[in-house]
Amino acid sequence: MTPDELERARHRKLAKIAELGFDPWGQRFDDHLPIREVRELPVPEEGQIGTKVRVAGRIVLKRDQGRVVFLQLRDWTGQVQVFIGKKQVGDTGWALAEALDLGDLLGVDGHFGKTKTGELTVFAQSLTFLAKSLLPPPEKWHGLTDVEQRSRQRYVDLFSNPESLQTFLGRSRVVAAMRRVLADRGFVEVETPTMQAIAGGAAARPFITHHNTLDIDLYLRIAPELYLKRLLVGGMERVFELGRVYRNEGLSRKHNPEFTMLEAYQAYGDYHSMMDLTEALIVGSIEAIDGRFHRPWGESTVDFTPPWPRKSYADLLQEVAGVDIHDDAAIRERAKAAGLDPTRKDHDVVVSELFEEVVEDSLTGPIFVIDYPASICPLTKRKAGDPSVAERFELFVRGMELANAYTELNDPVLQDNLFHKQLAGQKADESMAKVDDDFVRALKHAMPPAGGLGVGIDRLCMLLLDRPNIRDVVLFPLLRPE
RNA sequence: GCCCUCCUAGCUCAAUUGGCAGAGCAGCUGACUCUUAAUCAGCGGGUUGUAGGUUCGAGUCCUACGGGGGGCACCA
Numbered sequence: 167m168t169p170d171e172l173e174r175a176r177h178r179k180l181a182k183i184a185e186l187g188f189d190p191w192g193q194r195f196d197d198h199l200p201i202r203e204v205r206e207l208p209v210p211e212e213g214q215i216g217t218k219v220r221v222a223g224r225i226v227l228k229r230d231q232g233r234v235v236f237l238q239l240r241d242w243t244g245q246v247q248v249f250i251g252k253k254q255v256g257d258t259g260w261a262l263a264e265a266l267d268l269g270d271l272l273g274v275d276g277h278f279g280k281t282k283t284g285e286l287t288v289f290a291q292s293l294t295f296l297a298k299s300l301l302p303p304p305e306k307w308h309g310l311t312d313v314e315q316r317s318r319q320r321y322v323d324l325f326s327n328p329e330s331l332q333t334f335l336g337r338s339r340v341v342a343a344m345r346r347v348l349a350d351r352g353f354v355e356v357e358t359p360t361m362q363a364i365a366g367g368a369a370a371r372p373f374i375t376h377h378n379t380l381d382i383d384l385y386l387r388i389a390p391e392l393y394l395k396r397l398l399v400g401g402m403e404r405v406f407e408l409g410r411v412y413r414n415e416g417l418s419r420k421h422n423p424e425f426t427m428l429e430a431y432q433a434y435g436d437y438h439s440m441m442d443l444t445e446a447l448i449v450g451s452i453e454a455i456d457g458r459f460h461r462p463w464g465e466s467t468v469d470f471t472p473p474w475p476r477k478s479y480a481d482l483l484q485e486v487a488g489v490d491i492h493d494d495a496a497i498r499e500r501a502k503a504a505g506l507d508p509t510r511k512d513h514d515v516v517v518s519e520l521f522e523e524v525v526e527d528s529l530t531g532p533i534f535v536i537d538y539p540a541s542i543c544p545l546t547k548r549k550a551g552d553p554s555v556a557e558r559f560e561l562f563v564r565g566m567e568l569a570n571a572y573t574e575l576n577d578p579v580l581q582d583n584l585f586h587k588q589l590a591g592q593k594a595d596e597s598m599a600k601v602d603d604d605f606v607r608a609l610k611h612a613m614p615p616a617g618g619l620g621v622g623i624d625r626l627c628m629l630l631l632d633r634p635n636i637r638d639v640v641l642f643p644l645l646r647p648e
Numbered sequence: 649g650c651c652c653u654c655c656u657a658g659c660u661c662a663a664u665u666g667g668c669a670g671a672g673c674a675g676c677u678g679a680c681u682c683u684u685a686a687u688c689a690g691c692g693g694g695u696u697g698u699a700g701g702u703u704c705g706a707g708u709c710c711u712a713c714g715g716g717g718g719g720c721a722c723c724a
Contacts, residue, residue: 168693169658172675231687232680251681268674282682305659305673307685312659314716326659369724415723416649518724542724646715 172302179265180298186261192296195273198222202243205286207278216279221246221288222296224325225270227306235263239272239288242331247287248274259293268306269299317643330638336455337627337639343454344408344428344623347447353404353430358393360386360410366600367391367545370413373423386412391545391618392605394431395574398616399608406430408623419635420566423644426623431574435617436547437557440571441534443619444561445472448532451630462632463564474532476559479521482535487524491517491539500524514539531563544584546572547615563629571619578609 180190198220210216226245227238233252238245252260266272273294281287304310309326316323316330324331345355363382365372367389375384390407397405408428415421428447432439452459452470459471480491487504489496498508501520508516517539529535536559540548543556557573575581585601627639637643 171693172658175675227685229683229686230680231683234681234683236683236686238684247684249682253681281684283684285682285684287682302658302674305661305685307673308660310659312655312716371723413723416721418723419718421723515724522724648715 173300176267176298176300176302179267180300182265183262183295183298186258186265188262188295190295190298192271192273192294195222195294195296198273200243201239201241201246204246204278204288205244209278209280209286216277216289218275219278219288220273220275221248222273222294223271224299225266225268225272226303226326228266228268233260235266237266237272239274240325240328242335245328247281247285248272248276248290249281249287250290250293255290255293259290262293262295267299269301269303271296271299313637314645317637317645318648320641333627333631333633333639334641336631337623339454340451340627340630341408341426341623343450344447344621347450348406348430351404351443351446353406353432354402356394356397356402356405356407357409358387358390358397358407360412362387362393364600364602366602366605368411368413370415373412373414388413389427389620390429391620392602394429395613395616395618396605396608398431398433398574399611399613403433403614404431417644419637420625420628422624422636422640425636425640428621428623429619431616431618433614433616436573436615437536437559437571437617440617440619441476441559443617444534444569444571444621445474447621448626448630451626455630461630463629464632464634466564468530468532468563468629470532474534474561476534476536478537479535479539480537482525482529483517483521486528487520489520512541514541518542526562526567527565529562529565531561532568533562534559535562543572544587545575545581547575547577566625566629567622568626568629569619569621571617574613574616574618576609576613576615578606581609582606 183190201221201223204219204221207217207219221239221241223239223241225237226240229236235250237248237250239248250259250263255263273296274288274290275292275294276288276290278286278288304322304326310316310319310323316327324334348355361375361377361384363384365385365388368391370388372385372388375386376382377384388411390409390411394405394407406429409426410424411427412424414423417423430443432443448470449472452461459469461468461470483489483491487500489500491497494513497513497516497520501508501516504520504523506516506519506523537549537555538546538558540546540554540556543558546556546558549555549557559571560567561569575584585606624636624639628634628636631639633639
């Protein structure tokens with residue numbers, strides 16, 4: 167049967183449903199019980215009548231059995247069997263039952279109980295038609311498997327693949343948990359510009375857009391960092407923003423051009439405060455999902471039981487790459503051995519490339535890597551007594567960078583210098599050091615010493631929900647238009 | 649941007665060395681008042697991603713294009 171004929175068959179059913187006096191597109195339907203709660207009701211004794219219930223959902227299976235029809239009805243909490251008997255629902259109800267298709271939305275009033283074979287069931291007394299599905303749903307057993315279609319037609323993926331729905335509901339719990347943890351600690355949520363004249367706060371190529379009335383180009387933000395720190399100057403002592411940032415880079419399993427970032431800033435804190443906060447946020451997220459600290463990740467398991475180890479960048483470089491971070495010749499030699507080209511590059515740039523090439527993939531984590539080379543951290547405060555080291559950490563799990571935090575640089579003179587400094591071997595348009603004079607002016611009004619944190623929500627969800635691809639945790643990932 | 653690879657019915661998948669395009673689900677018709685991916689009988693459904701080429705003959709081989717996936721590069 168061609169798609170056209172399949173749709174026509176459903177149009178005929180729609181007409182029949184209308185003829186029976188039902189609205190094929192449904193009406194308000196109050197007080198239905200989530201199916202998960204229905205399934206938890208007491209099952210009546212033999213011969214007893216069960217609790218009266220009202221449910222609503224999508225028909226995902228239909229077993230026609232003469233003068234009885236069994237349905238599986240699914241809502242976003244679960245699935246339950248519905249028993250429709252010709253005698254029990256009357257002529258009109260039965261005529262409706264015969265016109266039902268897989269994918270239709272149906273309301274059922276009936277009694278909860280068990281069939282002879284022990285299946286939890288709603289025994290229908292009356293049916294309410296809620297909406298006609300004009301397109302056939304995917305295969306009832308395999309669901310939708312085509313990766314492209316699952317992303318493009320997420321609506322189909324969600325109703326036909328329960329594990330996909332669970333992933334996105336899990337993501338919502340993670341986000342809600344983070345807001346709760348932050349609110350409990352006195353943070354306030356703010357909204358700062360996503361269209362910015364200077365795309366600062368990170369190193370990435372931005373998207374460009376245009377405002378007609380002002381006739382100026384603007385950038386979609388690559389980070390909210392510099393605006394949130396302005397709020398610290400303004401006296402908002404604990405702020406966070408949970409929102410989308412945009413980076414005009416390639417797509418991969420770990421990269422979508424727009425992704426969700428949490429940034430939080432705490433006046434009078436430092437990067438150690440942020441490590442504590444990071445643990446609290448992720449612990450809160452895990453508790454919101456299922457409370458399991460040993461979490462599956464593909465074939466392996468990640469142990470998120472806190473506290474997580476904290477190791478210095480220099481120590482890890484020594485341990486894994488076998489070189490002293492201060493030994494320039496050894497670093498360059500080791501970089502060459504790793505297939506990198508260290509010529510005409512600043513020492514710290516080579517160190518950074520070597521670290522990424524050799525150390526990062528070995529970090530199974532969770533592990534806080536702390537104390538980064540200062541010159542690659544232009545927004546970070548230097549360690550007291552050692553200006554070559556920046557008070558920064560990154561949280562790694564399974565080779566993925568999940569969080570990045572600093573003791574924030576609040577010295578306006580040093581900040582201004584760093585904005586204008588360009589390290590050899592760093593690309594200009596990709597440097598973090600974009601001059602932002604207003605930001606320097608803000609710092610001149612005194613920003614409190616503070617800790618700041620960024621968390622990649624999508625990647626965190628990948629790890630917590632055991633999904634190997636960022637596309638699996640982004641509802642509508644970027645795809646080439648059809 | 650580069651390399652590899654995939655695209656067959658609405659969905660899930662077959663098709664030997666280049667030799668008649670198939671099955672299950674879904675759909676349609678019929679049987680069945682306790683089924684469990686219900687079952688049973690019957691019927692329909694295809695420009696094999698698109699356009700060319702090689703060949704007596706192409707789902708299969710070649711070229712280009714489109715879309716997807718994996719990897720590289722990019723992402724400090």
